[in-house]
Amino acid sequence: MLNARPILLLAFLLGLAMPQAAGAQSFSSDYVVSLIGIPIGRASFQTSIGRGDYSVSGTLGSSGLGSLVSRTDGTSSVAGRIRGGALQAERYRLAYTSDGRSWSSDVRMSGGRVRSSTVAPQREGPRPTDYVPVAQGHLRSVVDPLSGVMIRAEASEVCNRSLPLYDGWSRLDLRLSPAGTRRFSATGFSGQAVVCHARIAPVSGYRRGSKGLNFLQGQTIQLWFAPLGETGIFAPVYARVPTQIGPLSLTATRFGAR
Template sequence: MAACASLLAMSAVTMAVPANAQGRLDAKYEASLAGLPIGKGAWIVDIAEDQYSAAVSGATTGLMKSIGGGNGTGTSQGRIVAGQFAPLNYISTVHYGKKAETIRIALAGGNVKDSAIEPSPPENPDRIPVTDAHRRSVLDPMTGSLLRAAGTGDLLSPESCRKTMPVFDGRMRYDLRFEFKRMDTVKAEKGYRGPALVCAVYFTPIAGYVPDRVSIKYVAAQRDMEIWFAPIAGTRVLAPFRITIPTPLGTGMIEATEFISVQKTAKTN
């Protein structure tokens, strides 16, 4: 679901970053529902001059763990081409009870070359099929949650929010549309404290879903979901610091408790 050491973060926001700047984010998050803790996770993002990688892990806690615990991991790697992310590989594994599911996606030039779900899910005739056209010009879910701002202007500007992320998660093709909402401030227990770019986020399912499914309808109808973005030091990249999603049981939230990023020195010959 971004942190910086305070001085480095402020520098990343207010000054142009050299083309060969690099940065790394180490963040830890807690998830809650109606104020009750339900999960914890960690996210590492490594940004180089022409490539990037991200790794996430998480597990249920508290009441959710006692009801039926689960945990998962995910990784994404890709290149940075013309200032934008170009994912190459994505792997996600989720364990729930005694079962597990692994999703693998291979991409090239923004298009899905291959994808698989193990074990194969049962066929559902009501599911809108994903076509080859739906697998073109897409991002994986992890890459789709990062904002990369072009140019050398203010990183935390309204323009950084105004993006639509076409995402394929191995099962479903959907759009995440971001719109600027406001500026705010955040403070992690460890790491970043400073300004955050608050974006409204709108979910639009495209294919690979069952239209009558209540959860899909509910999320697609929401107009109050928000993602608070903070900078990864030394880069033109913003990562989620806080995510809020209204639910019938209360507000769901994922928030960084640690958001530590550092600018790395580019290697030279």
């Protein structure tokens, strides 16, 4: 069975469409989640941008054949400030349920630094010997999985960066590199998308012996970013992630103002 948390995290990585704006603006983005070409879930996100703040809320649920194999539902949200053109999260939350079991994460941040982090359920007993703990130094200059993928840059520079992600459990770097452009269309958008290759580099909060993570470390993820109007913001519209079962993809069916 495919682990639910990576699917949710990858869906939430795609779930934003939010420019900096002089007045409040609202955007919607919808995605189809597919495994080896078979639709297994859907995700939807609503975003509000004010003069100096922003908020995003998203939901994901299994559907179609995905519901027959494993029932999964999740929510995620982030709220923060816009300073110097950059999105700075103040509170990020993720909660999901899979086959009757529930997990949640609540991270509070300030200036790119984690101030507090609470996850449930709390782990009982000693950690496995191959577990890499999250050190305080790993919680500085980080971004949450939602705000982190909003990139203000010229198209040629979108992929020239590494994203230091933290979700309450794990700290990892998502290292992007340029891979050209591709045409992409969805309700609200039609045009050229910037294609990035991405590699995962775990930092802490993981087990060295994790078969799933070790597999993913050796794979190349595709992330496509599309410009949102004239805002100068690029946001993801497509992802393709290799898994041990087959390719997992998330594709925007709607991307734009509501």
